[in-house]
Amino acid sequence: MNLAILGATGSIGQSALNLAASFPDKIKITALTCAGNVESLARAIACHHPKLAAVMTSRGRRQLKTLLVDLGVKPLPKIICGPEAYLEVAAEAEADLVLLAIVGNAGLAPTMAAVERGRRVALANKESLVIGGELIMPLACKTGGQIIPVDSEHTAIFQILGGLKTPAIVRRLILTASGGPFRGWKKDELKKVTPIEALHHPCWNMGPKITCDSATMMNKGLELIEAHHLFNVSYDNLEVLIHPQSLVHALVEYIDGTMSAVMGPTDMRLAIAFALSHPDHWPLLPGPAGTGLTDLSSLDLPRIAFNQWRGHLTFEEPDYETFKALSLALAAGRSGGTAPAILTSSNEEAVHLFLTGAIGFTEITRLVQQTLETLPSTPLTSIDQILTVANEARRLTKSFSLALRC
Ligand code: NDP
Ligand code: MG
Numbered sequence: 001m002n003l004a005i006l007g008a009t010g011s012i013g014q015s016a017l018n019l020a021a022s023f024p025d026k027i028k029i030t031a032l033t034c035a036g037n038v039e040s041l042a043r044a045i046a047c048h049h050p051k052l053a054a055v056m057t058s059r060g061r062r063q064l065k066t067l068l069v070d071l072g073v074k075p076l077p078k079i080i081c082g083p084e085a086y087l088e089v090a091a092e093a094e095a096d097l098v099l100l101a102i103v104g105n106a107g108l109a110p111t112m113a114a115v116e117r118g119r120r121v122a123l124a125n126k127e128s129l130v131i132g133g134e135l136i137m138p139l140a141c142k143t144g145g146q147i148i149p150v151d152s153e154h155t156a157i158f159q160i161l162g163g164l165k166t167p168a169i170v171r172r173l174i175l176t177a178s179g180g181p182f183r184g185w186k187k188d189e190l191k192k193v194t195p196i197e198a199l200h201h202p203c204w205n206m207g208p209k210i211t212c213d214s215a216t217m218m219n220k221g222l223e224l225i226e227a228h229h230l231f232n233v234s235y236d237n238l239e240v241l242i243h244p245q246s247l248v249h250a251l252v253e254y255i256d257g258t259m260s261a262v263m264g265p266t267d268m269r270l271a272i273a274f275a276l277s278h279p280d281h282w283p284l285l286p287g288p289a290g291t292g293l294t295d296l297s298s299l300d301l302p303r304i305a306f307n308q309w310r311g312h313l314t315f316e317e318p319d320y321e322t323f324k325a326l327s328l329a330l331a332a333g334r335s336g337g338t339a340p341a342i343l344t345s346s347n348e349e350a351v352h353l354f355l356t357g358a359i360g361f362t363e364i365t366r367l368v369q370q371t372l373e374t375l376p377s378t379p380l381t382s383i384d385q386i387l388t389v390a391n392e393a394r395r396l397t398k399s400f401s402l403a404l405r406c
Helices: 011-022 038-048 058-070 083-092 105-116 126-143 152-161 208-216 218-230 268-277 324-335 339-355 361-374 383-405
Strands: 002-006 028-033 052-055 078-081 097-100 120-123 146-149 170-177 238-242 248-254 259-263
Touching: 002 011, 002 083, 011 028, 011 038, 011 097, 011 268, 028 038, 028 083, 038 052, 038 058, 052 058, 052 083, 058 078, 078 083, 083 097, 083 105, 097 105, 097 268, 105 120, 105 126, 105 339, 105 383, 120 126, 120 268, 126 146, 126 218, 126 339, 126 383, 146 152, 146 218, 152 170, 152 218, 152 248, 152 259, 152 268, 170 218, 208 218, 208 339, 208 361, 218 238, 218 324, 218 339, 218 361, 324 339, 324 361, 339 361, 339 383, 361 383
Parallel strands: 002 028, 002 097, 028 052, 052 078, 097 120, 120 146, 170 238
Antiparallel strands: 170 248, 248 259
């Protein structure tokens, strides 16, 4: 399969490239993009020889070309740059599947571009569905574009349902959450949290933004909105359960009370591989003569009895009061329109401010709430409208953060 990866230098992108290196007979990389990390992109290009590459700026393009010449890469890929370049890769790259692994709202326009062309999209970028799901899903129906979720909870539900359609026999979709590094903490304890602590996830190794979102629980809130759009299911039929072991990724409850769950190791290569191989499963576990992912092992269930959890798989209700981001996201999702765009843009800005030391951890959610309370939500009409609202939400969040310092 020909694969184009947008966001190749990130956590998801690198996992996908690792898969490609392990399965050269199955995956051929045809296009790769990054924002500014041209050194990492150059290494990936030297390894996978795509025909097309995209970076954010013309300076980055010059740097990438120099790096590739130094690495002896021949022939050089076509290198394009600027925000339009990502749209070109998403819509035009020679690919059977486009993996959207850009982080944040910047993923929206490329996702729309790929869906508009009726492409098959492996969607890791949850923010695009959160802010633009009301536009993306109907567009996919119109163009025949196919969206395959990569988020671990959503790929689990997708595997159980066999697609994006939620049949009438399903009563509830349940997303599990590890609870992040501060599970069980109270608000006063959270006030002292540092970026280093917030970036230490107990179960998953991910990029900084999603790791911080997991610590505030905003990530799970965004995932509720993502699930609402992907599976066309009402918020009344969506639930979150804290499951610190992170072995069960999601559950589907049927109208007769029975449940199906997907369990698996906390390794995003499984979710990415499933998006690539669907409806097949590839032999990921180590096999003869060094085949498969040699550093992957299957879940050794009996051994779980001896680890810190002593054989227990636990499920509990989230603490909506302490981790208010979850309630804010749920309310924004229920409002619909531009409310989720205000939520995610404000959150993106607040997370950036926290990670750069400008605000405290609990101020992330406080600023998001203040921004949501200030900007009214309006019905969605276009990407341009979403991006305008997003900029305004970011600007307001920043100005509220300055007021915190006075
Ligand atoms: P990372 O921060 O690790 O990587 C982000 C990627 O996007 C990098 O390649 C980065 O390039 C690129 N990028 C950043 N900003 C822009 C921009 N404005 N325009 C174009 N490209 C840009 O993120 P993750 O891999 O952790 O996450 C990617 C997406 O997948 C997110 O939406 C996340 O929520 C979702 N996801 C991630 C999971 C994980 O395990 N990591 C799990 C489930 C979902 P550069 O390196 O040059 O900055
Ligand atoms: Mg997830």
